[in-house]
Amino acid sequence: MKITIWADFVCPFCMIGQSHLDQALETFEHKDDVEIEYMSFLLMPEAQYDPKKSYAETLSSLKRMQLAQTNAMLSQVEQMAKSAGLAIDFAAAKLCSTLAAHRVFQYAKEEGKGYKYFKRFYQAHFADGELLSDVDAVVRLAEEVGLEGDRVRDIFLSNEYRDKMEEDFRLAREIGVQGVPFFVFNYKYAISGAQPVDAFRQVLQQVWEEEQIN
Amino acid sequence: MSKQTTEQDKKHLAQHEEKPKLADWKKLKTIELDPSQRFVCDAATGICGPAVQVKEGK
Secondary structure (H helix, E strand, C coil): CEEEEEECCCCHHHHHHHHHHHHHHHCCCCHHHCEEEEEECCCCCCCCCCCCCCHHHHHHHHHCCCHHHHHHHHHHHHHHHHHCCCCCCCCCCCCCCCHHHHHHHHHHHHCCCHHHHHHHHHHHHHCCCCCCCCHHHHHHHHHHCCCCHHHHHHHHHCCCCHHHHHHHHHHHHHHCCCEECEEEECCCEEEECECCHHHHHHHHHHHHHHHHHC | CCECCHHHHHHHHHCHHHCCCHHHHCCCEECCCCHHHCEEEECCCCCEEEHHHHHHCC
């Protein structure tokens, strides 16, 4: 079974959804036949890190939301992450554009390390306070997942892999992805948003059974 | 543990050419689940929350 996931590193429900999917897969009989592929999606391409502003302040001004509304939203996200056994530290997290990190992700995918890269970058953003628009941080994180640092630096500082990244955006638009995470099972069954573990279990079983019939 | 490692990515690369065409992607069937249990980050508004509230822009 193939699972395609459109996501962004700065999307908390993408990380939470991945964790729920992981838990559902643990008890899925055919887990060894499941393959996951991430696709690039930019949630906040215009975001710019401002060290003088908190995460909530940056997000509020970027999306023209009330600060109280943003704080409530982030608090809810933190609670959900905690329930999923994930650490999110918005006091340390740095909201920024992930455009260059996504171009490097396309390279990682080509090198067979896309899945590992995506998971590392979730943690880097939400738990480790890493700045994903900083070339040195991206090079270091990419090296951690086994990519060659000098090559990553070259890609980050150029416009390489933009076409591949934009192919993911284009496909997302064509199939109507309006938010993330967005899961597609076997190129056929779509689910928008992070779901509880049991819902993922149900979908995995349902898709598997339908595919056996077809 | 599912195949979520480097090995898995390599397998994907080998299957890269088998990806469906756009017309096939457009035949996606949406699986409807409880919207109150569905959490999403909306690209237009930037709001992350329950799908129902996000849709209403709350």
